[in-house]
Amino acid sequence: MLIPIQTQINMILYSILAGILTGLLFDIYRIIRGFENPNKVLTFIEDILFWIFAALLVFIFLLYTGYMYVGIHLYIYIALGLYIYVKLMSNYLLKIQYRFMMFLARTLRVTINFLLYPLQLMLCKIAKKNK
Helix, strand or coil, rough: CCCCCCCCHHHHHHHHHHHHHHHHHHHHHHHHCCCCCCCEEEEEEHHHHHHHHHHHHHHHHHHCCCCCCCCCHHHHHHHHHHHHHHHHHHHHHHHHHHHHHHHHHHHHHHHHHHHHHHHHHHHHHHHHCCC
């Protein structure tokens, strides 16, 4: 089956983009998991679950873009996109992602403390009253 040139170019670009997105997701996963290895069995299970999730996401992405012609070139271009991301963008974006995740965690912690403060105050007054 002959595929038009424009479709082939789009297939290549979307495959490279899928590899870059996989690298971005892997950096997010590394931040969430942490940089230390607490338990080898747990780390192995987490890694397997991540790669299953990443494979499903890439499959859905390529299916959504309409270029799900599975061939060896598809995997080569995904690997190329992943390589490009790791070599050119990973270190820079990892720092940005880490700062963003810390900001989100801090904001969530402050918001929860702010919302729970009236409840804690009420419980303290009830405890003092019962003494």
